[in-house]
Amino acid sequence: MALASAALLAAPAVSAAEGEQRTTGVEYSDLDLTSEAGRKELDRRIDEAAREVCGVDEIRVGTRLPSREARDCYRDAKRQLDRHVAQLVQQEARGG
Template identity: 45%
Template structure:
């Protein structure tokens, strides 16, 4: 059974910086009980933190609207992708796997 989720930032980040590289972070959850709400909440928090890290998205934003919009879009895509993986892991846990 996998005990990590990969949070991957899209390489197509709409920034003017040359050669934007994709970045990924592994999120572990082997210490969590995904059958419990507390475990699921903890994993969701880890995913949120990792998505912010890979996308460079800060809660307060910057003064660069284009950058803020791009990092927010990246963050939302990363969270959605990881959320799908998380749902599969929670489902596996519920099925006894």
């Protein structure tokens, strides 16, 4: 599990700036992914990281709404990370 954790912390996402690729890490070694509380906390961390890397909460002149690019980036990053987390939860549930 430690090897998988180290290798899969960063999730690439295309940011709102066209063509720019950013990555961020999500720490989860302190969480028990077999528990609902651990999975909820990981989901919260993933959400926060995806919002940050995609610029969803950045203030733009004239609107409070995130750009379409930021929303698309966020959706894609969450989808990618959610798939990865599902694999990690399955591995941990099998003992390793």
